Structure formats: structure tokens, C-alpha cells
Amino acid sequence: MTDSTAPAAALRRADLSEERLKRRYAAEKRFRAYGLAAIFAALAILGILIGTIVWNGHTAFVQTHIAMPVYLDPEIIDPQGSNDATVIQRADYQGLLKTSLRERFPEVTGRRDRIKLYGILSNGAGFDVRDRVLADPSIIGTTQTIWVKSSDDIDSLVKGYIDRDLPEGDRRVKDNEIVWIDSFAADGGVDTKFNTTFFTAGDSREPEQAGIWGAVVGSFFTLLITLVLTFPVGVLSAVYLEEFAPKNRWTDLIEVNINNLAAVPSIIFGLLGLAVFLGVFGFPRSAPLVGGMVLALMTLPTIIIASRAALKAVPPSIREAALGVGASRLQVVTHHVLPLAMPGVLTGTIIGMAQALGETAPLLMIGMVAFIVDIPGGVTDPATVLPVQIFLWADAPERAFVEKTNGAIMVLLGFLILMNALAVLLRKRFERQW
Amino acid sequence: MNSFILIAILLVLSSIGYSFGQRRARSLSGNQPSALHSRPQYYGLYVALWCGIPSLALMALWLILEPQVAEWMLISSLPADIQALPADRLSLLLNDVKNLASGNIVSREVDAALQSAADGYASVRQIGNAAMVVVALAIGVLGLSFARKRITPGLRARNLVERTVSIVMIVASTIAVLTTVGIVLSLLFEALRFFSKVPWYEFLFGLTWSPQTALRADQVAGSGAFGAVPLFAGTLMITFIAMCVAVPIGLFSAIYMSEYAPPKMRAIVKPMLEVLAGVPTVVYGFFAALTVAPFIRRTGESMGLDVSSESALAAGVVMGIMIIPFVSSLSDDVMNAVPRSLRDGAYALGATKSETIKQVIFPAALPGIVGSLLLAMSRAIGETMIVVMAAGLAANLTADPLEAVTTVTVQIVTLLVGDQEFDSAKTLAAFALGLVLFAITLTLNVIALNVVRRYREKYD
Numbered sequence: 001m002t003d004s005t006a007p008a009a010a011l012r013r014a015d016l017s018e019e020r021l022k023r024r025y026a027a028e029k030r031f032r033a034y035g036l037a038a039i040f041a042a043l044a045i046l047g048i049l050i051g052t053i054v055w056n057g058h059t060a061f062v063q064t065h066i067a068m069p070v071y072l073d074p075e076i077i078d079p080q081g082s083n084d085a086t087v088i089q090r091a092d093y094q095g096l097l098k099t100s101l102r103e104r105f106p107e108v109t110g111r112r113d114r115i116k117l118y119g120i121l122s123n124g125a126g127f128d129v130r131d132r133v134l135a136d137p138s139i140i141g142t143t144q145t146i147w148v149k150s151s152d153d154i155d156s157l158v159k160g161y162i163d164r165d166l167p168e169g170d171r172r173v174k175d176n177e178i179v180w181i182d183s184f185a186a187d188g189g190v191d192t193k194f195n196t197t198f199f200t201a202g203d204s205r206e207p208e209q210a211g212i213w214g215a216v217v218g219s220f221f222t223l224l225i226t227l228v229l230t231f232p233v234g235v236l237s238a239v240y241l242e243e244f245a246p247k248n249r250w251t252d253l254i255e256v257n258i259n260n261l262a263a264v265p266s267i268i269f270g271l272l273g274l275a276v277f278l279g280v281f282g283f284p285r286s287a288p289l290v291g292g293m294v295l296a297l298m299t300l301p302t303i304i305i306a307s308r309a310a311l312k313a314v315p316p317s318i319r320e321a322a323l324g325v326g327a328s329r330l331q332v333v334t335h336h337v338l339p340l341a342m343p344g345v346l347t348g349t350i351i352g353m354a355q356a357l358g359e360t361a362p363l364l365m366i367g368m369v370a371f372i373v374d375i376p377g378g379v380t381d382p383a384t385v386l387p388v389q390i391f392l393w394a395d396a397p398e399r400a401f402v403e404k405t406n407g408a409i410m411v412l413l414g415f416l417i418l419m420n421a422l423a424v425l426l427r428k429r430f431e432r433q434w
Numbered sequence: 435m436n437s438f439i440l441i442a443i444l445l446v447l448s449s450i451g452y453s454f455g456q457r458r459a460r461s462l463s464g465n466q467p468s469a470l471h472s473r474p475q476y477y478g479l480y481v482a483l484w485c486g487i488p489s490l491a492l493m494a495l496w497l498i499l500e501p502q503v504a505e506w507m508l509i510s511s512l513p514a515d516i517q518a519l520p521a522d523r524l525s526l527l528l529n530d531v532k533n534l535a536s537g538n539i540v541s542r543e544v545d546a547a548l549q550s551a552a553d554g555y556a557s558v559r560q561i562g563n564a565a566m567v568v569v570a571l572a573i574g575v576l577g578l579s580f581a582r583k584r585i586t587p588g589l590r591a592r593n594l595v596e597r598t599v600s601i602v603m604i605v606a607s608t609i610a611v612l613t614t615v616g617i618v619l620s621l622l623f624e625a626l627r628f629f630s631k632v633p634w635y636e637f638l639f640g641l642t643w644s645p646q647t648a649l650r651a652d653q654v655a656g657s658g659a660f661g662a663v664p665l666f667a668g669t670l671m672i673t674f675i676a677m678c679v680a681v682p683i684g685l686f687s688a689i690y691m692s693e694y695a696p697p698k699m700r701a702i703v704k705p706m707l708e709v710l711a712g713v714p715t716v717v718y719g720f721f722a723a724l725t726v727a728p729f730i731r732r733t734g735e736s737m738g739l740d741v742s743s744e745s746a747l748a749a750g751v752v753m754g755i756m757i758i759p760f761v762s763s764l765s766d767d768v769m770n771a772v773p774r775s776l777r778d779g780a781y782a783l784g785a786t787k788s789e790t791i792k793q794v795i796f797p798a799a800l801p802g803i804v805g806s807l808l809l810a811m812s813r814a815i816g817e818t819m820i821v822v823m824a825a826g827l828a829a830n831l832t833a834d835p836l837e838a839v840t841t842v843t844v845q846i847v848t849l850l851v852g853d854q855e856f857d858s859a860k861t862l863a864a865f866a867l868g869l870v871l872f873a874i875t876l877t878l879n880v881i882a883l884n885v886v887r888r889y890r891e892k893y894d
Contacts, residue, residue, distance in 0.1 A: 024786055031788035035690025038683045039703060042762075045755050046710055052725050053717070237607030244600060245607070256883075258610045263809060263879040264872065265816020267843055268617055271868045274850065275620035282501050297613050304610065330596045358714030361818035361843070364851050379438075387716040387819075394720045394823060402724070409717050416712060 053406050053413075060198060060407025063208060064155040065147040066121065066181075067189035070100050070129055074141045077133065088133060088140075093126035097148065105180060113176065120180055122149035124197075124209045147193065152207035152400035154181055158190060161399060172399065198407060202373045203389065207400035210393075212408050214375045218288055218368075218383030219357060225292020225379055226299060226356050231349055233296075234303030235338075238345075241304070242311040243333050262301035269298045270365025278366060285367035286382040294362045299352035306348020310341040343430035350423040354416050360387040386412045437497060440567055441490070444574050448486035451578040455481030458585050472592035480591045483598055484581035489574035496566045504562060508555045513547060531555055621872055624865030631859045632660045637866060639663060643829035643840075645849060645860050660863055662870070664829040668746065668839030672821060673814045675750025675835060676757060680810060683754075684761025685803070691762070692769040693791055704763075711759035719823030722752035727824055734836060744826035744838040753820050760810040768802030768886075769795055771893055802889040808882035812875040818843040842867050 074081065077091040098118050102108070108117050125148035132146050133139065156162050157173045158181070168175050184190050201211030237254075245251040273294035277283045283290045314337050322332040338345075363369075368384050369392065376383035384392070386408060393405040456478035463469040470477070508531060509517060509524075516527065534552035585591075629637070640661015687707065691700055727748035734741035741747075772795050780790040796803075826838030827848060849864040 024789070028786040028788045031791070032690070032694055035686045035694055038686030039690055039707075041683050042687055042707055042710065042758050043703070045758075046706065048725075049713070049717075049721055049755075052721070233606045233609055236603045237610065240600070240603035240607045244603065254607055254611055257614050259883055260876060260879050261610055261614060263812060263875065264617070265812075265818070265843070265875055267816065267818045267846060268621075268868055268872050268875075271846070271850075271865060272613070272617045272620055275624060275865070276616055279620075281498055300610060300613070328592065328596060330599060354712065358712075358716070360714065360716045361822075361847070364847055369851055387714050390716050390720065391819065391823070394716075394723065405720060409720065412714060413717070416714070420712060 050413075053409050057403055057406025057410045059159045059161075059192075060403040060410075061195055062192040063195035063197065064150040064158040065191055065193045066150050066154075066184050067145050067187075067191075068097055068100055068121070068125075068129075068148050069104075069143055069145045070096050071143045072096065072129075072133060072140045073099075077140050078137075083137060085134065085137075088137060089130065091130070093129040093133075094123070095126075096129065097121055097125055105183075108176075116174070116177060117180060119151055120154050120177055122151050122208045123206055125149050147191070149197075149208050150181075150190075152398055153177075155208055156399050157181065158192065159403075161403070198404070202375050203371060203384070203392070204373060205371075207396075207398050207404055210401075210404055212386065212389060212411060214372060215384050215386045215389035215408070216411075218372075218376050219385040221288035221376060221379045221383060222291040222295065222363075222385055223353055223357060225289055226295040227349075227353060229293060229296035230299050230303055230352065234300055234349070234352075235307055235345060238304045238307030238311060239333055239338065242308045243337065244329070258301045258304055262305060265361075266298055266359055267361040267365065269294050270362030272297070273362060273366045284380055284382075286370050286372070286384075287380045288368075288376065288383050288385075289379040290366050291363050291368050291383075291385065292379070294366060295356040295359060298359065298362065299356050302352040302355060303345075303348055306351065307341070307345045310344025310348065311337060313344065314340045340432070343426050347423045347427050350419050350426070354419040354423075357385075357419070358387055358412065358416060360391055363388055364391075386415075436563060436567075437493070440493065440570060444486060444489050444493070444570065447489075447571075447574045447578065448482040451485040451581070452478040452482040454578065454582055455479070455585060458582055459587075459591075462585060463587050470587050471590050472595075476591040476595050477585050477589070479595045480585070480589075481578060481581040483595065485574050485578040487598075488577050489570045492573055493566065493570045496562075496570075500559075500562045500566070504555065504558045507558055508551060511554055512551055516547075535559070617872065621865055621869040624862050625869040628859060628862035628866045631862070636660060637662055637863075641831060643845070645845070645863055660859065662842075662867065664831040665840060665842045665845055665867070666870075667831055668825070668829070669815060669841040669843075671746050671833070671835060671839055672750040672753060672825065672841055673811060675747060676754035676814045677807070677811060679751050679754025680757045680761050680814075681807065684758045684810075685765055687758075688762040688765035688769060689791055689796075692766045693787060693795070704766075707759050707762055710755065711763075713756075715756065715817060715819040716823070718752050718756050719819040719821075722748050722820055722824035726752050739836060741836045742826070742838040744824065745836050746825060746839045747835045749821050749824040750835065752824065753814050753817055756817065756820065757810045757813055760813055761806060764806030764809065765799070765803050768799045768806060768889070771802070771890065772798045773893055799889075801885050805882040805886035805889065808878050808885070812878035812882070815878075816843065816871060816875050818847060822847050842871050846871070 073096060076096060077093075078084075078088055080087070101117055101121070102114070105117060108114060128148040129146050132144065150158070153162070153173050154177070157164075157178070162171060162173050164171075164178060181190060197209060198211045200213050201209060202214030204210040241251060241254065245254075273290060277290045277293055278285060283293075318336055318340065319332050322336050323329070327335065363385060368388055370382055370384065371392070372382050372384050374381075390405055390408050390412065393401045393408065456474045458481075459470055459474040459477035460467070463474075467474055505528065508528065516524070519527065531548060531552045532555065534548065535556035637660050640659065641663050642659040642661045643664050644659045691704060695703065727743060727745065730745060730748050730751075731741045731743055776794050776798055777790055780794045785793070821841045821844050825844055826840055827844065828838055829840050829845075830837055832839060846864045846867050849860055849867075
């Protein structure tokens, strides 16, 4: 009390406070700017992530086609003139395309150069011709201009992913190939068309013939199994824990256990699936059935936690009213509480399913990484799923798989956005404030 | 598909049972439902449960046991000299017999003995399947008629149904516990088998990791060293880099969101940050491998540094981006839970907002924030796809973030993907690594959840 009452000291302190206030306000402004900078950094990263994917991936939805004039030689397509679809189907259309390439560039002679020349077309280009012929067999014997798929390297060149100015040795597409493709382009014979193959085919070693449909179907079967297993079990256990369970050691244990299970790394669930479902029970490898079971165990905690929150939000007065008019406890739940909590439960389920759709690691453990060309027809057929397909393509050496990978990521993100939007909509539409 | 059709048939049978029971109860009461103990629907449910549960349970049991029984029968039908083969050769042979039976490609020449074994196996499976269908349907029908007979107006159907339903609920809620038990048991069991081949101290403290052991005796391969320290070091380094990225960005955005941001901005920015959490990890992995790693490499080279194309830095930075939303949304919740009165007290003393945050709110929320950081860390340690795609495979013991390191999860994936022998030390090592991973993340989670819970109780 003795040192601070002197008037001179008080005066000096007042002077200082002015300055200190300025300093404090500056610190305040700085702190605020840090916060804003952090948010902008996070949003910028999100922007870059999405931006690079869309920038690199939008070209996956189109494919370079080349207009090839083909003489549909009846000698080769249908020598007996039987007009039988099975005969027409089996003809060597790739050979016809090779013939017309040879005719167009007669100066190409050596065996090596010829193979290079044939290589500007896709190995599957013959199928484009076949489909045209099958659609209208009367064109056999005429010369038709048919748009066929180019090979993946030519596709990359046309889309501008291969730099023409590089020295020839560093380039995947050689000088003579560029000359050939430019000669087609000069006649307007090179164009990019919508890539239906990407949405209808299974996996392939050739980028231009690879598609995501097999993976989409695999994802669908896997999620179907996950949903069928996890939804009833999740809702039943949430109802039990929230409405019926007595408060004791055992239910405490279950609760702690569920919270911990929600944070167990997903790859551990894969190890569980490998050791138990494949090792002990002997279920088939690579099957959506096992994948779905593993993902069901993984999403179960999410669904239980979300359902419990939804059940908790239903006010006790509703339960008391129902009990008051003589309903049994189960009737209270099934007739009143559960229907009222359903929007919340469904929202949680959709979010859990979205999580399962994006999951990769546990499925690697149970062998869903195989190279599978066929579209799976059931839950026990070998299959792969969209994220695993992305993983497989990301590893592929061909340049053209980069855009396919980005394209597949765009499709996957599209599904996820759709599911989350549905969840938000459900919450907005049916959420009740009590 | 056969069993799915059977399930569908049994479900249809149950719903038929439901309407049977209901009608029976109505007619017994002489169309006066008040004469019944329960409402007629409960009699229907009673019949449906009697019809569905035993038959479906039998079917499940059958599907699990039948392959084992069939295999046992197959082995006992084989000639004695084949039965005496070592276990791995025998299992190869059995695989071939099964493939032959289901008409797939076989890896050896088919002789008469093999063919007859395959035929026998196929017929056993066929008979087994047919028997399952018949028995399951018979039990369904029996259950239906039994329950229908038992219906009397005085039957306490509602109580019986409710008791069954509550048993089903209890079973459902124990599945989560069973999952944990399954995880622990399967990891422990396989890890113990691994430790019988490789001593545990060598695994935990050994400094070299080269798991490529020879599959055959004449193969040239690594010596098979299983010292996991380089993996732990790599995991820690990548996690540390990730936390260096995620903690400042996550914490500062949480502070801004909870203290400064106007509600409108909050409503827009918060879901956008959560999008970062919803992006599948395989997408982050691809982003790390194709965009971030080359970028870091180019930047490093322009500064005259030698950067590996699978540097720990790239994987760590992208993993940090992935866990930003975990840090920010959890810390945001925690700071919002700090009571209004503490804030008001600080403002009343003349503190600026940032001073209030730094000196009052942050210390008050610290336990919760630590909990959220621990949760984010356990997420980073267990994350797989980013490191599989962006980090290396070589187990370098290094402290340089520009070099390639490998992690526990990467090694689990590389050891288990592709062709494998289920008994080799190589595959079993993956389970030992899994056990370590599970133990570490579980410990972190338990601590974090406890801290957060205690913190909540303090302010609730």
C-alpha cells in the first residue's frame, strides 16, 4: 500500500497504459489473423485437393477416337454368307483395321514399324467395328468410316498430357506415331467422344478399355451386406443400451467397449476378417460377403453411437405418456420412441455407410485387391470395390491410368457427396425441436 | 446363392406363420379380441418367431460346420499314404480336390484317385446342401404348426414375444464386445505363434527389418530379420510430422470458429472443414503420391537437397491434412463447453478476447484439447492407405524426414497382400505388428476418452 499511492507514479502509469493498450490490441489483431489464416489454409488445401483431382480427372470421361475407313470384307467377316450373328461376332475385326491402316500408310513397311502403326489403335478397337456390324449386318461388303478407340498413349497425346517438344527418347509417343496421328487429325479424323467404356466395363490392363462398373457393382454388393448386417444389430443394441439396459458393470463395459471400437484402426478389422472369417470359417477370399461382414463390424460402433444419440433426444414425457396409458416397455419403444428417433438413426446409418464406402485398408487384408475383369454377379463372386480400384490404378505404370484414377475418385466422391447430402436433407426435413 | 433363396423362403414361411397365428387367435376368441390375453398380432409374432428363429439358427450352424465336416470326411476317404503327408502338402492337395469338385482349374494332373476323391467330395457337399434345405424347411414347418397348436386365448403371447425380443437385443449388444474379443484373440493367437518362431525381444528391440524369408529351401532370399524398431521409428516420425501440420492449423481454426467467427461463417466453414474428414484415405494417398511428393521433391532439389520420392515428409504432411478436422472439431466442442461465466469474468476484468482465450479458455479446456490431440494421434498411427501409397517400403532407421521410411501399417499390408503361406513367420509377423498397433491405439484411446469424460463431468 505504500509504494503505489504516490501521485507521480500514478501519472507515469497512465502514460504507459496508453501504449500498452495499443500493444494489446495489436496482439489481439495478430491472434485473430492467425485463426483466419489457419482456416484459409485448411480451405485452400481442400480446394487444391479437389482442384487437382478435377483438373486431372475430367478428361477420363472422354476418350480419343479415330475415324477409320474400313472395308468390311465379307470374305473375312462372313465367308459362307450365312448372316449368322455368332459367325459375325467371331470375325477378326482387328485384322480389318490393320489392313486399312496398311493401305492408308503404304510407306510403312518394316515389321517393327508396322507393329507401331497398329499400336495407335486400341486392342479393343475391333469391338467398335464389330458392334457396328452387328447392329446392321447389311453394311458387310461396303467401306464404312467407323470411329474406333485409339490406344492409351495416343489418347494421352491428343489430350495434351504428352509434351510434343520433348526429345524423342524421353517421350512415350515417337515421332512417326505423331506424324500418323497428325495425318488423321488433318482430315478431321481425330476426336474425343464420351467414354462409355469407363462406366460400363470392368478392370483391364489396357487403360482405354478399363472401366469402373465392376468396382461399382462390387461396392454395391459389399455395402448391401454391410447394411443388412449392421443396421438391425446396431439399432437393436442401441435400443437395448438406451432404453432397457440396467446400469451395471456389464453395460458399462459394453459402452466403453463401443467407444473404443469406434477408434480402432480399420486395418485391425481387416486382420480380424483374415484370421476369423477366412481362417476359421473358411469363407471365400475376395468376396463381397466377407468384405461386407468386415465393414459391418467396423461401422457398427458408428451406428450404435448415432442411434443412441437419436434415442436420447426423444423427450421422456413421450415415454411416460405411453406408459401411462398402459403400453408395455417394448410397445413404448416400438410404437413411439423408435419412430420418432428414426430420422436420426437413418442419418447415422447413412454416414456409417459413407464411411464404409470409402474404406480400403481392411479390404486389402481379405484379398479384395485381385485383378478382376468380370462384373461380379453375386455376393460370393470375387470382386473389388471402388476405393480398391483407385488404389490399384494409382499403382499402374501407364500414364493414362492417372486420369482414370482421378476419374474414379470423382465418381467415388460423387457417391459420398450424394450420401452425405441425403443425410443432411433427412436431418433438415425431419429434425424436431422438442 | 442357394442359401439366400433358402433364407428368403424361411422369411416368407415366417410371415405366413404370422398371419396364421393372428387368424387362429381371432377365431379362437370368437372374433372378440378382448377375450384374448394379448392383441392378436402378438399371437402372429409368436408363431413367426417359432417358425423363423430355430430354422435360421440351424441354417447358420450348418453353413459354418458343414465345410469342416465335409473336409474331414474327404480326408478320411483318402488313401493312407496321402493322409500321412505333411500338413501343407495335404492342404494343397485338398484345395485341388475342392477345385476339381467345383469344376475349376487344378494345379496337378488328375488321376483316378484324385477324381474319385473329388467326386466323393462333390456328392458329400451336394447331399449336405440338400439335407440342409430339407431339415431347415422341416424345422420351420414344425415350429409353425407347434406354435399354432399352442395358441389358446389364455396364452401370454405378448410376454413371450417381448422376452424373446429382449434376448435378441441383448445378443445384438454383445456383438460389439464379441468383436473386441475376436480382435484380441485372433491377434494374440497368431502373434504367439510368431513369437514361438522369433523371440519377442528380438521383435521389439531388433534394429533390422527384412521379412523376406525363403519360401522353399533352395530359394535365395533375405535372412528374415524381424526387428521392428525401424517401423516404430518411421511410424512415430510420420505421426510427428502429421501432428506438426494438424495441431497449429486445427487448433487455430477451432479457436477462430468457437470465439471469433460470426454464426453465418460458422455455418458455412464448419461443414467444409468436415469434408476434409469425409474424403476417403485412398484419395489422400493418391494426392500425397502424385501431387505432394513430387512438389516436395522439386522444391527440395531447387534448394539443393536430396529428397527421396517417397519421403516421410510428403506422407506426414498429407496425413496431417487428414487429421485437421479431428483436431479442430473436437477442440471446438471442448472450447464451446467452457462455461460462459469464465469468459464473462475475464471480460469484466478488461481482458481482450485473445487474452481471455490464451489465459482463461485455453487452460480451462486444456484437458479436453489434449484428449482430442491424443485421439487424432491414434488416428494417424493407425492410418494405412496414405502411408501405403506415399511412404516407402524400405525399413530405414533414420531421423531425416526427407528420406523414405516405412510404418507398421505399411508392413502389415505388404506382408499380407498377395500370395502367402499362412504359417510362415512372414505372415505371422503381420499379426504381431497388428497386436502392437492395437495395443498402442487402444491405450491412447482409453486415456483420451477418460480425459475427455472427466473434463466433461467437471463442467456439466
